[in-house]
Amino acid sequence: MNLQDIYLISPELGIGVVAALVIIVDLLVSNKKVLPIVTLVGLLIPLFFVIQIDIDAGSKTGFSGTFQVDDFAIFFKYLILGSTAVVVLSSTEYAKKFEGHQGEYYALILFSATGMMLLASAMELITLYVALELTALPSAALAAFIRERKSAESGIKFLVLSAVSSAVLLYGMVLVYGLTGSTHLSEIGSSITAYGLETSPALLFGIVLITAGFGFKISAVPFQMWAPDVYEGAPTPVTGFLSVASKAAGFAVILRVFYTSFGLDDANIDWANMIAVLSAVSMSVGNLIAIRQNNIKRMLAYSTVAQAGYLMVGLAAITALPGGDDNAGPIGVLFYLAGYAMTNLAAFSVVIAVSNIKNNDSIESFSGLAKGYPLIAVAMTLAMISLIGIPPTVGFMAKIYLFSAAMDTGLEWLAIVGVINSVISAYYYLRVVKVMFLSDPEYKMEKSKTSYGVGAVSAAVIAMVGTFVFGIYPAPILRIAHTAVESLIG
Amino acid sequence: MTEFSGLLTLAIFLPIVGAILIALFLNGKNARTLALITTLAELALTSYIFLLYDKEKGGYQLVDKFEGWIPFDTFRVDYFLGIDGLSAPLVLLTGILGIVAVFASWSVSVRMKEHFMWLLVLQGAVIGVFTSLDFFLFFLFWELELIPMFFLISIWGTGRKEYSAMKFIIFTILGSAFLLIGILSLYFSTNTFDMTLLPDKIAGANLIMPASVLFFLTIIGFAIKLPVFPFHTWLPDAHTDAPTAASVMLAGVLLKMGGYGMFRVSASMFPEQIVDYSWLLATLGLINILYGAAITIRQTDLKRLIAYSSVSHMGFVLLGIAAAKGGTAELGMNGAALQMFTHGTITGLLFLTVGFIYEKAHTRYIPDLGGLANRMPFLAAGLLVAGLASLGLPGTSGFVAEITIFMGSFPAWHWFAALAAIGVVLTAGYILWMIQRVMFGPQLLRHNNLSDASIPEMIPVAILVASILVVGIYPAVISDVFNTGLDPIVGEITSYAMGGK
Numbered sequence: 001m002n003l004q005d006i007y008l009i010s011p012e013l014g015i016g017v018v019a020a021l022v023i024i025v026d027l028l029v030s031n032k033k034v035l036p037i038v039t040l041v042g043l044l045i046p047l048f049f050v051i052q053i054d055i056d057a058g059s060k061t062g063f064s065g066t067f068q069v070d071d072f073a074i075f076f077k078y079l080i081l082g083s084t085a086v087v088v089l090s091s092t093e094y095a096k097k098f099e100g101h102q103g104e105y106y107a108l109i110l111f112s113a114t115g116m117m118l119l120a121s122a123m124e125l126i127t128l129y130v131a132l133e134l135t136a137l138p139s140a141a142l143a144a145f146i147r148e149r150k151s152a153e154s155g156i157k158f159l160v161l162s163a164v165s166s167a168v169l170l171y172g173m174v175l176v177y178g179l180t181g182s183t184h185l186s187e188i189g190s191s192i193t194a195y196g197l198e199t200s201p202a203l204l205f206g207i208v209l210i211t212a213g214f215g216f217k218i219s220a221v222p223f224q225m226w227a228p229d230v231y232e233g234a235p236t237p238v239t240g241f242l243s244v245a246s247k248a249a250g251f252a253v254i255l256r257v258f259y260t261s262f263g264l265d266d267a268n269i270d271w272a273n274m275i276a277v278l279s280a281v282s283m284s285v286g287n288l289i290a291i292r293q294n295n296i297k298r299m300l301a302y303s304t305v306a307q308a309g310y311l312m313v314g315l316a317a318i319t320a321l322p323g324g325d326d327n328a329g330p331i332g333v334l335f336y337l338a339g340y341a342m343t344n345l346a347a348f349s350v351v352i353a354v355s356n357i358k359n360n361d362s363i364e365s366f367s368g369l370a371k372g373y374p375l376i377a378v379a380m381t382l383a384m385i386s387l388i389g390i391p392p393t394v395g396f397m398a399k400i401y402l403f404s405a406a407m408d409t410g411l412e413w414l415a416i417v418g419v420i421n422s423v424i425s426a427y428y429y430l431r432v433v434k435v436m437f438l439s440d441p442e443y444k445m446e447k448s449k450t451s452y453g454v455g456a457v458s459a460a461v462i463a464m465v466g467t468f469v470f471g472i473y474p475a476p477i478l479r480i481a482h483t484a485v486e487s488l489i490g
Numbered sequence: 491m492t493e494f495s496g497l498l499t500l501a502i503f504l505p506i507v508g509a510i511l512i513a514l515f516l517n518g519k520n521a522r523t524l525a526l527i528t529t530l531a532e533l534a535l536t537s538y539i540f541l542l543y544d545k546e547k548g549g550y551q552l553v554d555k556f557e558g559w560i561p562f563d564t565f566r567v568d569y570f571l572g573i574d575g576l577s578a579p580l581v582l583l584t585g586i587l588g589i590v591a592v593f594a595s596w597s598v599s600v601r602m603k604e605h606f607m608w609l610l611v612l613q614g615a616v617i618g619v620f621t622s623l624d625f626f627l628f629f630l631f632w633e634l635e636l637i638p639m640f641f642l643i644s645i646w647g648t649g650r651k652e653y654s655a656m657k658f659i660i661f662t663i664l665g666s667a668f669l670l671i672g673i674l675s676l677y678f679s680t681n682t683f684d685m686t687l688l689p690d691k692i693a694g695a696n697l698i699m700p701a702s703v704l705f706f707l708t709i710i711g712f713a714i715k716l717p718v719f720p721f722h723t724w725l726p727d728a729h730t731d732a733p734t735a736a737s738v739m740l741a742g743v744l745l746k747m748g749g750y751g752m753f754r755v756s757a758s759m760f761p762e763q764i765v766d767y768s769w770l771l772a773t774l775g776l777i778n779i780l781y782g783a784a785i786t787i788r789q790t791d792l793k794r795l796i797a798y799s800s801v802s803h804m805g806f807v808l809l810g811i812a813a814a815k816g817g818t819a820e821l822g823m824n825g826a827a828l829q830m831f832t833h834g835t836i837t838g839l840l841f842l843t844v845g846f847i848y849e850k851a852h853t854r855y856i857p858d859l860g861g862l863a864n865r866m867p868f869l870a871a872g873l874l875v876a877g878l879a880s881l882g883l884p885g886t887s888g889f890v891a892e893i894t895i896f897m898g899s900f901p902a903w904h905w906f907a908a909l910a911a912i913g914v915v916l917t918a919g920y921i922l923w924m925i926q927r928v929m930f931g932p933q934l935l936r937h938n939n940l941s942d943a944s945i946p947e948m949i950p951v952a953i954l955v956a957s958i959l960v961v962g963i964y965p966a967v968i969s970d971v972f973n974t975g976l977d978p979i980v981g982e983i984t985s986y987a988m989g990g991k
Contacts, residue, residue: 325564391630407674419667426663475560
C-alpha cells in the first residue's frame with residue numbers, strides 16, 4: 001500500500017472515520033439531536049475526497065489493480081453519498097424510536113455506505129465479495145433495529161437470505177476463477193478468449209450463479225422473496241436506504257462484472273437474453289402483486305421489484321442496431337438509477353413523515369394528507385407519477401430513455417412489456433394519490449405540521465425538487481452518465 | 491439554428507404560471523379571479539396567434555426552437571414549437587374553451603384553489619400538444635394532460651367519479667404506451683424526433699418495423715383518445731361523472747387531440763397506410779356514427795346522452811379521414827378537421843348548458859325534468875342552438891362540417907356515406923326529443939323555484955353561441971386555415987391513392 005492507494009480509497013476511509021466519530025460523539029453527548037447533524041456534516045468529508053479525485057480526471061487503479069477509481073465509480077460514489085445524506089436527514093425524527101441506540105444507527109448506515117462505495121470500485125472478485133458483505137451485514141443489523149417482532153424477523157430474514165445468496169455468488173465466483181485462473185475482472189475477460197471458454201457449460205453455470213447472487217441484491221424475480229417482509233419490518237429509513245443505495249450499488253457491480261469480464265468481445269455468451277427474460281418477469285410480477293398491497297411499505301417493496309425489472313431492460317440492451325449507440329443501455333441504467341433514487345427517496349421520506357405522526361404504515365394512513373400538509377402530499381404525488389413515468393418528472397425521462405435503448409438494440413418486445421407494465425403500475429401508484437387527495441382524514445389532525453418532522457419533510461422536499469427539475473431538464477445527469485459509461489466500456 | 495418568436499411558448503406557459511401562482515399564493519375567490527384573468531389573456535393571445543398565422547404563406551410559423559434540449563447524437567430532443575394551418579384553429583379552440591371552463595366552474599365552492607389550478611395546467615398542456623413539433627415534446631404534453639384531468643374528475647365529479655377517473659387514465663396511458671413504442675421506432679428508423687421532417691424521412695428510411703405496424707402502433711393511441719369503437723367505453727363514464735368544466739374541456743379539446751394526432755401523424759407520416767386502411771377507418775367510423783347514435787337515443791341521463799352523441803360525431807371525423815381513398819380526400823379531410831373544431835364548440839355548449847341545468851335542478855335524469863324553458867329561457871335558448879347545430883342545421887357550424895364530410899367521402903365510400911346519413915337522422919331524433927323532454931312540455935311544480943342563468947353563466951354560453959354561428963355563416967374563417975395545413979398532407983395522399991394502385 002502506498003500513498004496513491006490511500007488517496008484513491010480516501011472517500012471510503014473518510015466515511016469510515018465519520019462513522020467512528022459518530023459513535024464517539026454518541027458516547028460523549030447526551031443531546032442526541034446533534035447526531036444527525038454530525039453525520040451530515042461528516043458526510044462532507046468523503047464528498048470532498050470524491051470531488052478531489054473527480055477533478056483529478058482519468059481512471060486510476062490502486063492496490064495492485066484490485067481497486068479502480070474511474071468516472072463510473074465516481075458516479076456511483078456521488079449517488080451513494082447523496083442517497084445516504086437524504087436518508088440520514090429523513091431519519092432525524094424517526095430515530096427517536098431507537099432510544100439509546102441512535103449513534104449506532106447512524107454509524108451502521110455509514111458503514112453500509114462504505115461497503116457500497118467500495119463495491120463501485122472493486123475490480124477483483126475477492127475485494128468485491130468483501131465489499132458486498134460489508135454492505136450486507138450492517139444492513140441486516142439496521143433492519144432489526146426496532147425492538148419488536150417484525151423488525152427482528154426482518155433482520156434475521158435478511159441475514160439468512162443474504163448469506164445464502166452470498167454463498168451462491170461465491171460458488172459462481174469459484175467456478176469462474178477455476179476456469180480462468182484469475183480473480184481480476186479484466187484478466188477473466190481475456191482468459192475466456194485465450195482459453196477458448198466461450199462455450200464452456202461450466203463458465204455458463206458460473207455466470208448463472210453470479211447472476212443469481214446479484215439478483216438477490218437488486219431484488220429481481222425470482223430472488224425477490226426477501227424484499228416484502230424485510231421492507232415491511234425494517235425501520236422505514238432503512239427500507240428507503242435498502243431500496244435506493246443498496247440497489248444502486250448492486251447495479252454498479254453487475255455492470256462492472258458483466259461488462260469487464262463477460263463483455264461480448266470476450267465471452268460469446270448471450271447473457272443478455274437471460275437478463276431480458278428476468279427483466280420482463282420482474283416487472284410483471286412486481287407490478288401485479290403490488291396492486292393487492294395495503295401496506296405502503298409492502299407496496300413500495302413490490303414496486304422496487306418492478307423497478308429492478310425496468311432497470312434490467314438497460315442491462316439487457318447491449319448491442320445496438322447499426323448506427324445506434326452501444327452505450328445507450330448502461331447510460332439508461334445509470335440515468336434511471338439516479339432518477340429512481342430521487343423519486344424513491346421522496347416517497348420514503350413522505351412515508352417517514354406520515355409515520356412520525358400516525359405510527360402506521362397502511363395506505364389509508366395517507367387519507368386526507370393533501371388537506372393536512374399539502375407540501376408533502378405534492379411530494380408524494382410527484383414521486384408516484386415519476387414511478388409510473390408521467391411527466392413532468394425524472395421518471396418519465398428515464399423510462400423513455402431506457403425503453404429507447406431497448407428499441408435501439410432490437411428488444412422491441414421487452415420495451416412493449418415495459419410500457420404495458422407502466423400502465424398496470426399506474427393503478428396502484430395512483431391509488432396512493434387518490435387516498436391523499438380524495439379521502440377525508442380518518443381523524444382530525446390536531447398536531448402541528450412540525451410533528452411530521454422537519455428533517456423528514458426537508459428530505460422529501462429536496463428529493464422532490466430533484467425529481468421535478470431533472471424531469472424538465474435531464475441533460476446534466478445524462479451527460480455525467482455518458483462519461484461514466486464511457487470509462488466503463490471505453 | 492435557434493428561432494424564437496416566443497408567442498407559442500407564452501401560450502403554453504401563461505396558464506401554467508397562472509396555476510403556479512394560484513398554488514402558491516391565492517385561495518378561494520382570488521384563485522378564481524386570477525384564473526379568469528389568465529384565461530382571458532390566453533384567449534386574447536390565442537386569437538392573436540390565430541390571426542397572425544399567415545395562410546397565404548402556409549407552412550410552419552411562429553416557430554420557437556432551441557436545439558439540444560437533450561443533446562446527444564444518439565438521442566436528440568429539441569424544444570420545437572410551431573403552428574401550421576392544422577393546429578392554429580385548434581389552439582384558438584383551446585383558448586376559447588379555457589375561459590368557458592372557468593366560467594363553467596364559477597359556482598364551484600369546494601377546494602376552489604386546486605380546481606382552477608388544474609384547469610389552467612390542463613389548458614397549458616393541451617396547447618402544448620397542439621403546438622409541439624418535436625415528437626418527444628408532443629408525447630410529454632400528451633401525458634402531462636392526464637394528471638389534471640384525473641384530479642378534476644375524481645375530486646369535483648359526481649357518481650362513480652373515482653372509478654371513471656381511473657378508467658380514463660388507464661385507457662389513455664394504454665394508448666400512449668403503444669404510441670411511445672411507435673414514436674421510438676420512428677426515431678430509431680429516421681434518427682429524428684422532428685415532426686416536420688419525419689414525413690419525408692419515413693418515406694426513404696429503412697424502418698425497423700413494417701410501416702403498417704408503426705401506423706397501427708401510433709394510431710391506436712389516437713383512436714383511444716378520439717374515441718373509436720371499441721375503445722370508446724371510457725368516454726361515457728368520464729364525461730358523465732366529470733364536473734361541467736372538465737366535461738367541456740374533455741369533449742371540447744381532449745378528444746381533438748386524438749383527431750389532431752390522426753392528421754399530424756397517421757395521415758401525414760403514413761399516407762400510403764391511411765389509404766390502404768381507409769376501409770377500416772370508414773368501417774369503424776360508420777360503427778361509431780350508427781352505434782353511437784343508436785345508444786344515445788335510449789339514454790336517460792342528460793350528460794351520458796351528450797357523451798354518446800360525441801362518440802357518434804367523432805365517427806364523422808373518421809369517415810372524413812377515410813375519404814383518403816378517393817380523389818376527394820381534400821374535401822373529406824377538411825370536413826373532418828372542421829368537424830373537430832365545431833364539435834368542440836357545440837359539445838362544449840351542450841355540456842355547459844346541461845351542467846348549469848344540473849346545478850340548478852340537481853338532477854340529470856330526463857324524466858324528472860320538463861318544461862324548464864319557462865323557468866330558464868336563456869339556458870333553453872343556448873341548449874337549442876347547441877342542439878340544432880349538433881344535428882347539422884344549415885346556418886350553424888355543424889351543418890358545414892358534416893355536409894363537407896359527406897361530399898368528400900361519398901365518391902370513395904358510397905354505401906358507407908349513405909348509411910352514415912342515417913346517423914344524421916338519428917341525431918335529429920335524439921337531440922330534438924331530448925330538448926322537447928327537458929325544456930318543453932308541462933313544467934313540474936318542484937321546479938318552480940329554479941332561476942335562469944346568472945351573468946357569469948351567460949357569458950360562456952354567449953361566447954360559444956357566437957362562435958357556432960360565425961363559423962356556420964362564414965366557415966371560411968376556420969376552414970381556409972385548415973385547408974392550408976391539410977394541403978401538403980392531402981397532396982401526398984391523393985397522389986398515392988390516384989396513381990399508386
